[in-house]
Amino acid sequence: MSDPIAPPVALFGHRPFLFYLWSRSFSRFSSQIAAVAVGWQIYELTGSAFQLGMVGLVQFAPTAILVFAAGHAADRYDRRRVVQLCQIAQGLAAAYLAWGSYAGWITVPEIFAAVAVFGAATAFESPAAAALLPAVVPAGMLQRATAAATGVFQIATITGPALGGFASAAAPAAPYAVMAVFWIASGLFSGAIRLQSEVMVREPPSFAALFAGVSFVRRNPAILGTISLDLFAVLLGGATALLPIYARDILETGPWGLGVLRAAPAIGALAMTFVLSRFPITRRVGMRMFQAVIVFGVATMVFAVSSSIALSLVALTVMGAADTVSVVIRLSLVQLATPDAMRGRVGAVNYLFINASNQLGQFESGVTAALFGAMPAALLGGLGTVLIALLWMRLFPALRKVERLE
Structure with a gap:
């Protein structure tokens, strides 16, 4: 009979997967905090349910537009670097929101601009991170690794909004500051991943390659x-x-x-x-x-x-x-x-x-x-x-x- 405990120990002791898991964890927490913080601030500034609904549209639109280009980028370039750059970009956008909220000059269009950055970065980050997962786990352990990553996402789903709510109650800039720190930490963990080999597509960009x-x-x-x-x-x-x-x-x-x-x-x-x-x-x-x-x-x-x-x-x-x-x-x-x-x-x-x-x-x-x-x-x-x-x-x-x- 196989030992159900030894495989998880081997999985979590595998440094590339551990760094990957930390990277995705911090990024997921940030996105969950953003769902609360942005919605709360938009409603506080406008009192409009329509503007609140626009948050989802502004974040989804870049995904729909860029997702196929993002998939091609994940196959053509170093996936770790794609993920890292996206996380750093989101961290900088969150820092901008923290600065503007603390100083009191942030406006609704500027918040929407930052939300669009979140959406565009996520469109590139998600396919690259998903494609990276099989390369960071030991052979034969992909299902366990997927379950572990899904579990981390669920922890973030449960606790992230609460963290965002408490931070928003403390100060408008607080949740964005936490998001900035978490996303920069994600980028550092992504950069620390070391792989023995990678497969990257070197074919020139084309319509066929984009929708392959x-x-x-x-x-x-x-x-x-x-x-x-x-x-x-x-x-x-x-x-x-x-x-x-x-x-x-x-x-x-x-x-x-x-x-x-x-x-x-x-x-x-x-x-x-x-x-x-x-x-x-x-x-x-x-x-x-x-x-x-x-x-x-x-x-x-x-x-x-x-x-x-x-x-x-x-x-x-x-x-x-x-x-x-x-x-x-x-x-x-x-x-x-x-x-x-x-x-x-x-x-x-x-x-x-x-x-x-x-x-x-x-x-x-x-x-x-x-x-x-x-x-x-x-x-x-x-x-x-x-x-x-x-x-x-x-x-x-x-x-x-x-x-x-x-």
Whole structure:
């Protein structure tokens, strides 16, 4: 019987992965703090819900425009340097916001300009960082490494907004100062990563090379199936966007209940990453992914009809755990099925799908809730997620038959 403890020790004792994990951790904390600090300051300055909504659009627009160029850059240039430069750029933008907020001369357009820098830098950082992961872990440990990195992201998701809120309460400049320090620290850790060998594309930039990731995904049914499954599952199963309605009108818990409900999926996800980092899925991984999506959909339906805060918390925790199983398998499968020279561009396609599903999923949930009510909207979303998983099992038999992550 294999030792479930020794592999994680070997993984976290591997210096390139350790530096990578610290780099991504500080960067993720900064982005989570920014989500609170920027929104709070914009609303304080304008009192406008429209301006608050514009924050997401300003950050997403550079991603949609630059993501394919970012994927090509991740394959053409040193990925460590791409990640490092992006993190330093974000740190400098955060320092600018801290300076302006402390001095009192910062304006809304200047905040939006910094947010656009965050979006553009993230568009380049994410594909490069995803493509870098297989190069910084020991052979045969990618699934554990993916689970560990996902767990760190969930810790940042749980604690980062709280840190941002406390810092904003202390002073308007405080959260930006913390973000600047964290992003500069991220850049230093990225620069400290040492690799034995790297594969970089030296082909000249061209339209075909720029969109080679899209062509590669279309030619590989397993990758196309896993990315599109995640897109539609998140698009339809975006019940978390309706949590304010559930907290106030259905569960009648108030603001404290909303906070607890928002934390529940991340807690479930964190618990599952702990399990997967020690006991990775070793067989029938394609079916396990479909099963996880179905469990996610069923848990969404349970949450939809629940009028008990306890049952709702259990359903949301299960949703977070099931989603993590799907995410870990998807990320590992995409990385292992993609040649190293293509990982940046394929990662860019994956990143675009994830962002589109999150943004459009919130929009879809809001529209259906406005038309039918929150409970029918969440119920339909969960049912749609289950039906999509069953349909995808027939449409993508290559994904269903994937046995191992090797």
